[in-house]
Amino acid sequence: MAPRVLVSDALSETAVQIFKDRGVEVDFQPQLGKDKDKLLEIIGNYDGLAIRSATKVTEKIIEAATNLKVIGRAGIGVDNVDIPAASRKGIIVMNTPFGNSITTAEHAVALMFAVARELPAADASTQAGKWEKNRFMGVEITGKTLGVIGCGNIGSIVASRGVGLKMRVVAFDPFLSAERAAQLGIEKVELDELFKRADFITLHTPMTDKTRGIINAAAIAKMKDGVRIINCARGGLVVEADLAEALKSGKVAGAGIDVFETEPAKESVLFGLPGVVCTPHLGASTSEAQENVALQVAEQMADYLIRGAVSNAINMPSITAEEAPILTPFVKLAECLGAFVGQVTEEPIKSVEIVYDGAVAAMNTRALTSAALSGLMKSQVADVNMVSAPVMAKERGIQVTESRRDQSGVFETYIKLTITTEKQTRDVAGTVFSDGKPRFIQIKGINLDAEIGRYMVYTTNNDAPGIIGLLGTTFGQANVNIANFQLGRNRPGGDAIALLYVDSPVPEDVLEKVRAHKAIASAKPLTFDVAEVTA
Ligand SMILES: NC(=O)c1ccc[n+]([C@@H]2O[C@H](COP(=O)([O-])OP(=O)(O)OC[C@H]3O[C@@H](n4cnc5c(N)ncnc54)[C@H](O)[C@@H]3O)[C@@H](O)[C@H]2O)c1
Numbered sequence: 001m002a003p004r005v006l007v008s009d010a011l012s013e014t015a016v017q018i019f020k021d022r023g024v025e026v027d028f029q030p031q032l033g034k035d036k037d038k039l040l041e042i043i044g045n046y047d048g049l050a051i052r053s054a055t056k057v058t059e060k061i062i063e064a065a066t067n068l069k070v071i072g073r074a075g076i077g078v079d080n081v082d083i084p085a086a087s088r089k090g091i092i093v094m095n096t097p098f099g100n101s102i103t104t105a106e107h108a109v110a111l112m113f114a115v116a117r118e119l120p121a122a123d124a125s126t127q128a129g130k131w132e133k134n135r136f137m138g139v140e141i142t143g144k145t146l147g148v149i150g151c152g153n154i155g156s157i158v159a160s161r162g163v164g165l166k167m168r169v170v171a172f173d174p175f176l177s178a179e180r181a182a183q184l185g186i187e188k189v190e191l192d193e194l195f196k197r198a199d200f201i202t203l204h205t206p207m208t209d210k211t212r213g214i215i216n217a218a219a220i221a222k223m224k225d226g227v228r229i230i231n232c233a234r235g236g237l238v239v240e241a242d243l244a245e246a247l248k249s250g251k252v253a254g255a256g257i258d259v260f261e262t263e264p265a266k267e268s269v270l271f272g273l274p275g276v277v278c279t280p281h282l283g284a285s286t287s288e289a290q291e292n293v294a295l296q297v298a299e300q301m302a303d304y305l306i307r308g309a310v311s312n313a314i315n316m317p318s319i320t321a322e323e324a325p326i327l328t329p330f331v332k333l334a335e336c337l338g339a340f341v342g343q344v345t346e347e348p349i350k351s352v353e354i355v356y357d358g359a360v361a362a363m364n365t366r367a368l369t370s371a372a373l374s375g376l377m378k379s380q381v382a383d384v385n386m387v388s389a390p391v392m393a394k395e396r397g398i399q400v401t402e403s404r405r406d407q408s409g410v411f412e413t414y415i416k417l418t419i420t421t422e423k424q425t426r427d428v429a430g431t432v433f434s435d436g437k438p439r440f441i442q443i444k445g446i447n448l449d450a451e452i453g454r455y456m457v458y459t460t461n462n463d464a465p466g467i468i469g470l471l472g473t474t475f476g477q478a479n480v481n482i483a484n485f486q487l488g489r490n491r492p493g494g495d496a497i498a499l500l501y502v503d504s505p506v507p508e509d510v511l512e513k514v515r516a517h518k519a520i521a522s523a524k525p526l527t528f529d530v531a532e533v534t535a
């Protein structure tokens with residue numbers, strides 16, 4: 001059945017065509033995002049949800065989204081999506097990080113000019129027939145200092161436009177390197193220094209706990225008298241009540257505001273104040289940007305739903321469409337290794353170490369580690385996948401490490417997973433043969449070559465005569481067919497293991513008969529998420 005996507009915000013219809021062309025069923029309801037109750041009612045029917053900023057994807061919506069696999073944000077900010085809730089539910093959240101950057105930077109520059117010359121007020125007055133030539137006295141931009149807070153994609157475009165306009169540009173961004181600043185022709189400064197020097201301040205950070213309210217009364221007090229502030233990033237970065245006071249007192253001469261603490265902003269303390277120019281979150285609203293983000297989000301979501309490729313995900317490592325088919329058998333292997341230790345380990349796991357050896361070390365190991373954790377967590381939580389497993393492991397305090405090394409043994413490629421609990425360390429290794437099937441090749445340091453089946457039984461015993469007979473006879477009497485039987489031991493008469501691949505689940509009373517034998521230490525039924533063999 002074709003995957004189904006709901007478009008619940010005003011995306012360009014380019015997205016609809018792309019979904020259709022890629023074999024995805026699409027339901028285009030651009031106003032639906034504003035109707036929380038309706039969204040809650042129908043979200044369970046969809047595999048994908050494509051949004052802009054109007055749809056609020058809350059924990060409640062995510063709870064009701066029983067089939068949802070991906071949320072695609074046609075734009076940059078994902079603060080309207082409850083990412084932790086989506087991750088816990090195994091839903092990928094992806095955005096389009098560059099598609100509207102130029103457009104938004106241009107809007108910030110447009111607001112800067114509009115504020116410097118009071119263009120909207122002058123326009124309104126002129127069109128009202130007043131011809132108030134003496135009322136509007138602006139300021140030049142040339143030679144002024146522009147303070148950029150947040151110099152990422154958009155901030156750096158604004159900075160370079162500022163340089164082009166012959167402004168002095170200073171920027172505050174903890175992640176801005178001195179080299180990048182030099183390349184842009186700007187000066188990297190601390191925040192207080194920026195406040196002290198800037199004639200215009202423009203905000204381009206994401207909304208985080210650190211940036212919320214970054215422009216408040218205390219910050220404004222440190223600024224130059226007559227400063228002008230532009231916010232094209234997120235509403236909550238500016239404390240609107242504090243800015244309103246500063247505009248009334250004249251401390252701040254003007255403000256260009258595209259984003260608001262509460263949106264849609266039908267009323268605001270800023271409305272009507274001197275020097276204020278407002279737009280209704282139009283930063284990304286050009287036909288070019290909307291084509292870009294709609295096209296990109298539809299491609300990305302279709303790639304994921306149809307081919308398993310992941311790009312620009314906030315909560316999952318990327319997997320390109322080209323690497324997805326190559327990675328798939330290794331994803332399965334990693335998941336089976338995790339599932340093996342998850343099923344045979346009964347006490348809490350403290351740490352997981354994964355070694356990637358040989359060719360697999362050059363692959364997307366972050367994705368493979370997520371798959372291993374997903375296999376591991378499945379023994380405890382039914383509804384877990386590569387997105388939610390790392391979050392769950394972290395919540396449970398499991399420390400995860402991964403390392404890569406050149407081929408160290410006979411296998412061209414293998415993955416070894418070791419877990420540590422309060423009482424023990426346990427390891428299992430596997431590989432993928434040229435037939436594309438994953439195999440276990442080592443358990444507890446004992447070599448074997450076991451094909452992985454849906455139903456398996458793992459026994460540990462003292463190496464003693466009669467174990468093969470015991471297992472064969474007991475299972476045979478219960479009509480359980482053995483497809484593959486692998487044995488291994490560390491030394492004659494020492495620790496031995498058996499891994500049986502069976503065609504059907506082994507009933508508990510049959511396993512009890514096996515456990516009753518004096519040489520058997522344990523006998524565990526295992527299941528793996530691989531195709532069931534049918535006659
Ligand atoms: N108005 C609109 O329509 C519109 C359109 C697009 C993007 N946006 C918003 O613009 C903002 C920036 O987008 P971007 O694509 O440039 O993001 P980005 O991730 O490329 O850049 C953000 C920058 O902020 C910096 N930063 C993070 N915390 C900081 C802090 N405490 N102080 C200073 N700098 C900090 C980061 O290091 C990064 O360089 C986002 O909030 C986004 O949602 C708004």
Ligand SMILES: O=C(O)[C@H](O)COP(=O)(O)O
Pocket residue numbers: 052053054074075076077078100281282283284285
């Ligand atoms: O973060 C973004 O991309 C912008 O805020 C654009 O939001 P919009 O898609 O709702 O215009």
